[in-house]
Amino acid sequence: MKRGLSQITGVLLMGIMIVLTVTLVTFLFRLERDGEPDQTGTQHSHAPIIIDTSQDYSRIESVSLSPTAQSDSIISVHGYEALTDEHMRYLYQQLDESVYKISDEVNEDGRYKTEMIRLSGISMNSASINTAINAYLFDHPQVFWIDNYFGYRIEDEYTYVECYSVLSGNQCELYIKRFYEELSAMLSVIDPSDGKYDRERKLHDALLEKCTYKKGVDSIEDGWQYFSVYGAIVDGQAVCEGYAKAMMLMLNLVGVDCTTVRGGSMDERHMWNLVELDGSWYHLDSTWDDTEDDYTHEFFNLTTESILLDHTLDLLITDIPYTDDFNYNFFLPECTSDEMNYFVREGIVVNSLDQQTAQEIVSLICEKALNDDTIIPIKIGDDLRYSDFLNTMFENGGNTFYTYIEQANGYLDESHQMSTESCRLMKNESRKTVRVRLFNA
Numbered sequence: 001m002k003r004g005l006s007q008i009t010g011v012l013l014m015g016i017m018i019v020l021t022v023t024l025v026t027f028l029f030r031l032e033r034d035g036e037p038d039q040t041g042t043q044h045s046h047a048p049i050i051i052d053t054s055q056d057y058s059r060i061e062s063v064s065l066s067p068t069a070q071s072d073s074i075i076s077v078h079g080y081e082a083l084t085d086e087h088m089r090y091l092y093q094q095l096d097e098s099v100y101k102i103s104d105e106v107n108e109d110g111r112y113k114t115e116m117i118r119l120s121g122i123s124m125n126s127a128s129i130n131t132a133i134n135a136y137l138f139d140h141p142q143v144f145w146i147d148n149y150f151g152y153r154i155e156d157e158y159t160y161v162e163c164y165s166v167l168s169g170n171q172c173e174l175y176i177k178r179f180y181e182e183l184s185a186m187l188s189v190i191d192p193s194d195g196k197y198d199r200e201r202k203l204h205d206a207l208l209e210k211c212t213y214k215k216g217v218d219s220i221e222d223g224w225q226y227f228s229v230y231g232a233i234v235d236g237q238a239v240c241e242g243y244a245k246a247m248m249l250m251l252n253l254v255g256v257d258c259t260t261v262r263g264g265s266m267d268e269r270h271m272w273n274l275v276e277l278d279g280s281w282y283h284l285d286s287t288w289d290d291t292e293d294d295y296t297h298e299f300f301n302l303t304t305e306s307i308l309l310d311h312t313l314d315l316l317i318t319d320i321p322y323t324d325d326f327n328y329n330f331f332l333p334e335c336t337s338d339e340m341n342y343f344v345r346e347g348i349v350v351n352s353l354d355q356q357t358a359q360e361i362v363s364l365i366c367e368k369a370l371n372d373d374t375i376i377p378i379k380i381g382d383d384l385r386y387s388d389f390l391n392t393m394f395e396n397g398g399n400t401f402y403t404y405i406e407q408a409n410g411y412l413d414e415s416h417q418m419s420t421e422s423c424r425l426m427k428n429e430s431r432k433t434v435r436v437r438l439f440n441a
Contacts, residue, residue, distance in 0.1 A: 049116070049151030049162045057101040057115045058169025060176065072255035076248070078331035079135030082317055087122050088132040091161060094119070095136045099143050102169035111147055111164040119159040126152065129161055131317065138260065138330055141245035144179070144228035145172050148220055166224045175230065182234045186210065186250060196256050196277050197340055201300075203250045204286055208295035211236050211243065213287065240287040244271040247286050251275065258284075262329050264312040269327075272311070275301065280337035283307040296435065297377070298428060300342035304335045309430050343433055347377025351384055353392055358404060365408035365438070369416045376436040386432050394425060405438065417441035 083089045094117045101115035124132075129152050137146060151162040167175055189202045214226045214237040225231035225242075232238035232246035244260045251258035257276040261283065264270050272285035285299035285307070299307075307313075317328045338344050348360050361376075368376060380389050393401040406420045417440070424437040 049153050049160060055103055055105075055113060055116070057103050057113075058173075060100040060102060060169060060172050074252040074255060074257050076139045076252055076257070076259055078259050079138035082330035083132065083135055084318075085128065087119070087124055088128055088135070090122070091117065091119060091124065091129065091132040092136045094161075095133065095163070099136075099146055099163060099165075102145070102165045102167070102172055104168045104170055106168065107164075109164075111166060112168045114146070114163040114165055117161040119161065121157050122159050123154055123157075124152075124159045124161075127321075129159075133161075133163065134326055135330060141229050141249045141260075142179075144225075144230040144245075145175065147224065179230050179234055183229075183250070183253075186233060187253060190254050197345060199254045199256055200251060200275060200277070200284070201297075203254070204247065204284070204289070204297075204300065205295065207232065207243065207246055207250070207286060208290045211238055211246070211290070213237075213243075213290055214239055240271045243287045243290070244273050247273050247284065259331055261332070262314045262327060264314075265310055270311065272299075272307075274331070274333065274335070277301070277340045280339065281333040281335045282337070282340055283311075283335055285311070296426070297342035297346075298431070298433065298435075301338075301340045301345075302335070303338055303341075306338075306431060307335070341379075343377045343379035347379060349379045349381050350389060351381035353384070353389070353400075361401075361404045362407045362411075365405060365418065366411050369408065369412055369418055369438070374418075374438045374440075376438065378434045378436065380432040380434070386429055390427070390434070401436065409441070 080089065080092055083092060098115045098117050103113045106112060129150065133150055137143060145165045145167045147164045147166050149164065151164075153160045165172065186203070186206050189206050190199050194202065211232045214223075214231070217223060217226050217239050220227055223231070225235055226237060226239050227241040228238070229242065229245045229249050232242040238246070241260075248258045248260055251273075259274050261272050261274055262269075263272075265288070270287075272283065272287065275282050275284050282301035283299070283304065283306070284301060288299045289296050304313075313332065314328050316332050317330055320328055343349070348357075348364050350357055350361075361378075364376060368374065378389075380386050390398075392398045401423070402420050405418050405423075409417050409420070412418070419439040419441045422439060424439075426435040426437065427433075
């Protein structure tokens with residue numbers, strides 16, 4: 001009797017241990033599946049998948065990405081080129097078919113499966129799968145419907161991979177159609193004769209005219225569209241990821257090589273762009289250019305040294321082990337030229353307070369006034385103290401700049417006269433820049 005009771009007790013204890021183990025595994029699985037992405041919305045979680053060969057998918061017809069006015073669009077492959085493993089490159093290539101085949105049947109998470117990818121004779125772990133998917137989405141911002149987690153399973157000699165869409169196949173068709181209608185309207189500001197800098201400037205300004213920063217958004221659960229090109233271009237509301245992806249897509253379509261950059265600013269995750277012009281790369285942060293009062297060009301084509309004054313850069317994927325998060329970059333060239341910087345290209349660099357500088361400022365005021373542009377961008381060079389420039393031009397009784405406006409008015413017709421009594425200063429001491437907003441007389 002005692003022996004039988006002992007056996008029963010042992011069975012009960014084993015049963016309790018099994019239940020506790022299953023409960024713990026289930027909790028950990030849910031914790032991984034439900035993990036929120038970082039503020040750029042791009043961290044993947046993953047889970048085992050059930051292989052279902054009976055699933056039906058709607059095939060999405062991809063829309064041509066080339067606008068009618070341009071024939072030199074760029075196909076970004078920086079993510080693909082950063083993949084050194086042939087299996088990851090193969091999975092990347094297979095995604096180009098899978099993401100356009102979407103189920104109309106919603107799953108328990110409110111998402112829709114894309115066509116399952118079967119990799120024959122290939123065994124990949126979650127970090128490698130994550131990196132390949134990351135690289136694909138990095139190169140294809142127009143694929144805005146793919147969500148931030150995936151499923152995978154290794155069985156026999158196969159690896160099965162499944163992505164998920166926030167839209168059903170039927171919904172996706174409608175969203176894509178509307179997206180490309182709005183995108184075409186945005187691209188219509190470009191003239192085929194525009195140089196690459198002018199294309200960048202026009203599309204930057206068009207985006208900031210259209211889009212506003214969406215506050216109070218921390219994860220994709222707050223709205224997937226805010227992290228996408230769709231939110232930026234169609235809804236006109238986005239966080240930094242949406243701004244950066246929209247700039248990348250639009251610039252690539254008009255022949256300007258542009259990609260996204262991951263990093264941080266003000267202790268938060270952040271995303272912006274890298275742009276190539278005339279063989280040199282520049283940092284472009286359209287999100288930070290979009291202020292509450294107006295949009296600016298303060299972060300338009302900066303050097304690496306300049307962007308690091310208030311931004312941090314994530315490491316390159318080649319400098320870290322493959323990982324399940326997204327906090328790395330696929331492409332990160334050193335940016336050393338300031339030739340295409342907004343203040344250098346459209347303003348004036350002041351190194352001394354002499355007669356030549358005075359003539360250059362007067363000429364710039366005339367040029368801007370005749371083009372109905374009231375912003376005078378000025379960058380103070382290394383040979384001049386920032387405070388000395390401000391004191392002489394505007395502060396502590398200095399009124400030199402108003403004298404320059406008066407001189408410029410002497411060359412301008414009556415319809416382009418500028419006020420000599422007031423102007424607005426927008427200062428950035430860390431970058432030694434000043435933007436002067438003039439007012440009509």
